[in-house]
Amino acid sequence: MAGRVSQSTIEQIRAASDIVDVIGNYFPLKRAGGNHVALCPFHKEKTPSFNINPQRQIYHCFGCHAGGDVFKFIQEYEHVDFMESVNRLAERAGIVLEFEQNPEAEKSRRLKDTLYKIHEQLAQRWHTVLLNDAIGKPARDYLKGRGITEAAVKEFRVGFAPPSWEDTVNWAQAQKHDRQLMEQAGLVASKEGHYYGRFRSRLMFPINDEQGRVIG
Numbered sequence: 001m002a003g004r005v006s007q008s009t010i011e012q013i014r015a016a017s018d019i020v021d022v023i024g025n026y027f028p029l030k031r032a033g034g035n036h037v038a039l040c041p042f043h044k045e046k047t048p049s050f051n052i053n054p055q056r057q058i059y060h061c062f063g064c065h066a067g068g069d070v071f072k073f074i075q076e077y078e079h080v081d082f083m084e085s086v087n088r089l090a091e092r093a094g095i096v097l098e099f100e101q102n103p104e105a106e107k108s109r110r111l112k113d114t115l116y117k118i119h120e121q122l123a124q125r126w127h128t129v130l131l132n133d134a135i136g137k138p139a140r141d142y143l144k145g146r147g148i149t150e151a152a153v154k155e156f157r158v159g160f161a162p163p164s165w166e167d168t169v170n171w172a173q174a175q176k177h178d179r180q181l182m183e184q185a186g187l188v189a190s191k192e193g194h195y196y197g198r199f200r201s202r203l204m205f206p207i208n209d210e211q212g213r214v215i216g
């Protein structure tokens with residue numbers, strides 16, 4: 001199994017699986033007041049002691065004390081485990097099962113995604129600085145002097161990291177990126193509690209990984 005089915009998916013399946021409908025598909029039920037009764041499928045009997053309570057969505061047999069919810073009924077009646085009861089009721093209700101990933105793997109995947117996102121955003125900012133910002137003028141002039149066209153700058157998404165030590169730190173703050181994350185991303189460093197950008201007055205060439213994401 002790839003992971004656990006989330007509790008919310010289970011509740012969604014439960015809500016779509018009325019216990020009277022589900023059990024009523026297996027054998028006939030009779031109304032008795034607010035409940036439904038039947039001959040118990042789990043023990044031999046001549047008068048019905050198997051009760052279904054639609055309000056509470058549970059069944060109970062007063063003869064053999066079998067009882068539970070709709071998932072429990074499927075498990076007992078079909079001789080399957082809990083996951084299989086979830087599968088069958090999901091299929092009956094037309095609900096696609098979503099699995100939770102391993103929480104640790106999920107956490108590290110999310111962190112990696114966040115770091116990628118930060119690199120990507122900062123690469124975009126530095127690129128914009130180089131193309132349009134007044135701070136980028138010296139870098140633009142430098143590239144022009146070396147015969148590098150704006151088209152090439154755009155194609156390779158070259159950027160310019162402004163000279164200020166605080167620039168990246170301030171940018172991160174405006175973007176609400178955590179400083180520790182910025183440090184983990186290798187974009188800021190800290191000394192005696194002061195954070196500063198690691199890249200300053202520099203042309204930046206984004207390094208894309210095989211998926212086209214910015215990694216440095």
Ligand SMILES: [Zn+2]
Nearest residue numbers: 040043061064
């Ligand atoms: Zn019974």
Ligand SMILES: [Zn+2]
Nearest residue numbers: 061062064065
């Ligand atoms: Zn009982």
